[in-house]
Amino acid sequence: MFSALPAIEVRDVVKSFGDARALDGVSVRIKENEFFTLLGPSGCGKTTLLRLIAGFDYPTSGEICLHGKDIAGMPPFARPVNTVFQNYALFPHMTVAQNIGFGLEMQGKPRSEIAARVDQMLALVRMETLRSRRTSQLSGGQQQRVALARALAPQPRVLLLDEPLSALDYKLRKEMQGELKRLQTETGITFIFVTHDQEEALTMSDRIAVMSGGRILQVGNPRDIYDNPQERFVADFIGEVNFLAGQVIGIDGRTARVRLAAGGEVVAGLPEGATPVGRATVIVRPEHAELRGPTEQADLRGRLEQVVYFGTDTHLHVRLADQSEFVLRQQNSPRGTADLQPGAEVAIAFKPGAARVLKD
C-alpha cells in the first residue's frame, strides 16, 4: 500500500557531538519490506543513524522520513518504529509475556487483543512454554527471541536491530541469522540491521550500506558490494582483496585497459559513474584468480612464497615483480596440491570479470 514511497528516507543528515561529526551528510532510501543492513567498523556512525531513526537522538540537520512523513523531530514513543537492542534491554521485573505485551499495552490496546497478540508472538519465536518466566531465567538465545517478539508485537512499520547477535556464541549466532531472515519474510516488516560483521551482512541482507567516517560509501545487494566495490575501503572491509597499482591506457565502454606496475596488462571493469585517467588501482579477490604453470598464458607472474593450508582451501602468497604480494585462494580437493613448493615460479590468471578498477 505504501509501495511508491520508501519505508525510510534519510536526506542529508548531519549529527554532531560537540566538534565531532558522527554523521556527515548521510542520504539513503530504504524500501518497504526490505532487509537492509548498515555495515561498518565501530565508530562509523551506523548506530548513530539507527538511534536517529528510532528517535533516541535528533539530527543536527537533515530529514528522516517514514513513508514520506518527516519524523526527525518526533519523540520515540510517537514513532511506529521499534528497536531490538544490543543488550536486549528486557524488563527484569516482568515476565516474558508482560515484556512482549508492553508495547501494545502502552498503545492502549484492549486486554483481549494484547493476550491474543502475545500468544501469536510467542508462537512466532517458538517460546510458548516460557511465557511466565522471568527474563533473568532465560538463556542468551531465549532473551534474544523475547527481545524480537517484544519489538515485533506492536507491528511496527520498521524494525531496527542494533547488533542483536553480537552477544551470542558462534553456533547460536548462525541459528539466529536464519531465524531473523525467516521472521522478516513472515512478518513482511522492513528490517534495518546494524552490524560490523561482514559475513552476517552478506548472508542476511537484501541490500547493504557500507559506512565509514560518518558517511555511506556504497549501497547495493550483497553480490554487488562484494563483486563490485567502488572504493578502497569497501573492497578492503568486505572479504579479502588484492590491490594492484596501475596506469589506465585505454577505455572501452564500461571497461578499461590497465597496465599494471607488477607487469602485464589487464582489462578491468569500471566503477559506476567514474572514468579514471592516469593512475588507478585494480582489485582482484583471492578466489577470483587461478594458478597456472610458468609457461601458460597469464595475467601476472611471480614467485610462490608461502602456502598456507586452511582446511577447505589453501592460500598461496605470490611475490610479484614490483615486490607487492598477491594472494590466491584455491579450493582443496582430496588429491591435494602437494606439488606446490615455495620458491617456484608461477603464473596467475584472473577469472573473467574478476579485475575491477576502484574509484580513487
Added chain:
Amino acid sequence: MARPHSVRHQRGFTFIALMCFFLLYLPMATMVVFAFNAGSTVGQLDGFSLRWFRTALANDQIIEALLRSLTIAPIAAFFATVAATMAALATTRTAPYRGMALKVAFINQPLMVPEIVTAVALLVVFSRVKVWTGYTGLGYIIAAHTAFCIPFAFLPIRARLETMDLSLETAAADLYARPWSVFRRITLPLLWPGILAGFMLAFVVSLDDVVITEFIKSAGQETLPTYMLGQLRRNVTPEMNAISTLFLAVSVIVVSLFFLLSRKKT
C-alpha cells in the same frame, strides 16, 4: 607451609576484629541486661524483672515524646525521600554534565558540615521566623529533619540508579511509553528497593537526632532522644535502659524486615 596471602592471616588481624566487635556490642549487651534488672541501681544486678519497661511505658512524658518522634520521623523521611529520588534521577538519568559533581556535593552538604553548625544556623533563622510568623509548631523540626535526611536517602537511591541500565527506559520509550509511563512502569518499580532503603535510613536518622532538635525545639516539644538526654542530665535511671532496649529492638526489627523485603524483590 606457605599459605596464599590473605588479610585474614595478617598478624593481629583477629585481635583488632575482636576488639571492634567488643566495643560495638558489649555496651549494648550490658544495657539490655540492665534493662531487665529488678533493682533500681545501675551497676548491681538484682534478678530479672520487667519492672522498668512497665514504668517507662506508664510514663506519660515518655509516651508523649515517643509519639512526637513518630510524627516527625515519617513525615521528614517521606519528604526527604521524595526530594532525594528527584535529585538522584537528575544526577544519573542524563549524560554527565558540567557542575554535576558540585550539585551532588550541595545535596550531600549535611554529611560534611558539622551538625552543631547547622543547628546554630537554624536556631538563628528559626527564632526570627518564629517572631515574625508567631508559628511555634512542629514544622520547624520537620523542615530541619527533612533537610538533613536528604543525603541519607539520596545515597542508596543513587547507588541503585547507577546499577540500572539506562537502555531499559529507552526501550520503554521505544515501545510507545510516554515519559510518565516510563517512570511509573520501569524506573519506579526497579528503583523501589533503593527508595525503601533511603526512606528507612532517613527515618532512623530523624528518629535518632539530638543536636539539631535540641537547638530548635520550642518549649514542650521533646522528642524521645531529647527527653532521654534531659533525664540523663538529672539522674541515670534503669528506665532509660528499658527505653533504649525498646528502641534497639524496634530498629533491629525494622532493618531485618527491610532486608527480607528487598531480598524478595530481587
